[in-house]
Amino acid sequence: MHLYQEQPIKIYNSLSGEKELFKPINDGYVGMYVCGPTVYSNVHLGNVRTFMSFDMVFRYLKHLGYKVRYVRNITDAGHLENDADEGEDRIAKKARLESIEPMEVVQRYTVDFHNILNKFNFLPPSIEPTATGHIIEQIELIKDILQNGFAYEINGSVYFDVVKFNESHDYGKLSKRNLEDMIHNTRELDGQSDKRNPQDFALWKKAEPQHIMRWPSPWSDGFPGWHLECTAMSTKYLGEHFDIHGGGMDLKFPHHECEIAQNEAAKGQSPVNYWMHANMLIMNGKKMAKSTGNFILPNEIFTGDNANITKAFSPSVARFFMLQAHYRSVLDFTNDGLLASEKGFNRLMEAINHLDHLPVSTTSSIDLPSWIQKCYDAMNDDFNSPILIANLFEGVKYINQIKEGNESISQEDLNSFKNTIHTFVFDVLGLLPSQSSSDNSDDKLTGTVELLIKLRQEARANKNFALSDQIRDELTSLGIQLKDGKEGTTFSTN
RNA sequence: GGCGUCUUGGCCGAGUGGCUAGGCAGUGGUCUGCAAAACCAUCUACAGCGGUUCGAAUCCGCUAGACGCCUCCA
Structure with a gap:
């Protein structure tokens, strides 16, 4: 008998817009994927809140006795600054600004990311894969999508054909948008793009000569599109169909919408049962x-x-x-x-x-x-x-x-x-016990303050309140607060 | 401009068609030599207007405002 059998949980599913009874695909096992950070600067506090929410979900599922495989990626491949098919990749930009290798940027901020999360007492995910470590898987996915006719190659780049996909599938079902509206509301591009339609998104981009991060592919030396890595890594470690996918609200569109499209286009099935989105900070x-x-x-x-x-x-x-x-x-x-x-x-x-x-x-x-x-x-x-x-x-x-x-x-x-x-x-909740004065590692301070507490007690016993108050007040001004209780006096520092 | 989420008492922040959220602050009390700390008790709500209902803060509509997405930021 497992705890999860007597504690049924309901999850708000962004896909349906309703709370649904959670039922994992395989009894007792949960596969959960959460979109991780792009490591091109210090981790954003809002990002921390999102991951904290899923850390809590992970912890609770584990507590209930589920065997959870929690995958949270690191995006270390540079992606373009916008979807208009132009601009600089953010990691390369940072590298240029600081005159260091792109991978130095990645390393520095990956370390920062882990440091911060450790301080917040996060549990490490089961797998923390990197985008650059899964280029081959991403290329294979592109091949699948091309073969199924939902992508096209042009000038060494490959784009996902959203309009064609939408003819047989529902592009926009997660973010509750419809393609018609999007087409009507899109500002005209300057015609610099190779895309057939503004809604199309890159699966593979040919690298410009100055672009440092690049990999060989059947189409060009280039780099993968941003949405692709999550599809590749979630499929590799959790399968083509898994239980929970999480991320920040702002990723719902286009990122998660595109993930669904890529999976359906490549594998013929919608990848995720429960989509969870954490709100903004x-x-x-x-x-x-x-x-x-x-x-x-x-x-x-x-x-x-x-x-x-x-x-x-x-x-x-x-x-x-x-x-x-x-x-x-x-x-x-x-x-x-x-x-x-x-x-x-x-x-x-x-x-x-x-x-x-x-x-x-x-x-x-x-x-x-x-x-x-x-x-x-x-x-x-x-x-x-x-x-x-x-x-x-x-x-x-x-x-x-x-x-x-x-x-x-x-x-x-x-x-x-x-x-x-x-x-x-x-x-x-993953909270850490606060250090009480008793297990204060600074023994010298503890001993000193306890001596003063003792002297103050004696002064009070002798009704020498001028002295006892002086001890109390001067300690207070040093940031040491005395707390008189029934079982004696304790102190705390701040 | 389009789409979506939201608007709760001094502040933060849950939730619900009829039954106290909770925290912080405030107030009263216990304790104390006096305080502080701690503990106990307790006041102030559901943006505005209209509708549905026996009954709505909770459902529906409109208005106002906030926030997010629509350029890859979680």
């Missing part, structure tokens, strides 16, 4: 943009070195903040929001620390099993992490009530209570 109510200063790098959150925030926030606080919003909602990244989340997060962590010291009774006064099921219900309902967190705070309330003696809990219930909290907070 905005900042202070507006789109993040470097040009307006309305922008923050993930790392700047941890250092506090950005004008948009007043202090540094730990990765777990930032993670908690993001998971307090549903993945399909637009989330506004603000200093006030972060501050609020930090306090809530700390309260949650304090309560979890108390779990180990709760008094046990012979019976429980709370209905623990139904609370546990409420936590599962939240996640089963399209991975509703905000509701889960609301339930966890209800758990916090229980913990405090038990601590105060207003509620009671049996040993058996306490064990499953602890278990459930740990599962959801650390395994599913």
